[in-house]
Amino acid sequence: MNARQSTDMEQRAHADHHASLRLWLRLLSCTTRIEDTIRQRLREQFGITLPRFDLMAQLEREPDGLTMGEVSRRMMVTGGNVTTIVDQLEREHLVQRSAVPGDRRAYHLTLTEAGRQAFATMAQAHEAWVLELMSPLSAKEQTQLGTLLGTLKTAQAPVAPQRPSQEKP
Amino acid sequence: MNARQSTDMEQRAHADHHASLRLWLRLLSCTTRIEDTIRQRLREQFGITLPRFDLMAQLEREPDGLTMGEVSRRMMVTGGNVTTIVDQLEREHLVQRSAVPGDRRAYHLTLTEAGRQAFATMAQAHEAWVLELMSPLSAKEQTQLGTLLGTLKTAQAPVAPQRPSQEKP
DNA sequence: TATTGTTATACTCTATAACTATA
């Protein structure tokens, strides 16, 4: 767990460093702390990892199913990794592969009934954790933060990242 | 989470619920995108990973050196992992272990001269990247963001990984 | 030939636990 250790990455900022650098370290620190908490709780309480949870979240949004390639693109993970994750989830009967009528190379991935139920439970807990972890900010402050992040995001150069992330407005 | 007021409040809490979740996903998305960019550039341009860069940053702040245990605590990573990372960095002559006068069990870790130079170069590039990636926000907006993140951070319960060793401020 | 997905391999980071050598 603890993918990117935040510790206090803010400590990395010396007095002589630029304000933007300090801001970035604070942004990273805050985010990592929340993410690690969620990751830890998902594992302790549900025995699931964040990528698996994310994959299930993708499927939950698309009741008709997604192909492996679609999942791969959405999660920004290479195909081989999707295979691995799906293999695990299928072994636990949370996800299933089913044939695609027009294309015998492809599969439709869907949540099983057990998967839907399990995800519903986890998603509920997940949202409660997020609410808890964001609660130091008032509703107004959260709106402000959202606006600032929107600016930061939309203006950002189109990089070629390699990590999952599921923004869905 | 004190949503036990009335129906009105509950509905509002429910709405905030999803707003907080969306906000969190946006926060995660923004941060991950920037981090991935930095990670990718560090690897492509300097052949170094983020944890190794972070470890060097820790040492750069402490010219007198740090013990393995100190680094472990600061980076919130278990001792065995620090050994692995330091082994790699030492193999590349960027970091060195030296004896601690009073305790023959411990080492002082310091940057080598080559390590200092390499880190200076990398840190400069790193900071430029951060400036670039944060630049969609004006100085004023960056200040606002810093304030909001400060509120978010200070009010948060510290995540306790595996080594609850207390750190020094 | 191109695409979909799998398999094989390797690397990094992580944790746990057993181990050594000091203290």
Next chain:
DNA sequence: TATAGTTATAGAGTATAACAATA
């Protein structure tokens, strides 16, 4: 006994590349 650090092992996630089946 306790502490500092190492070693050994395992697991997750990731990438790359070769491959099979199908288009």
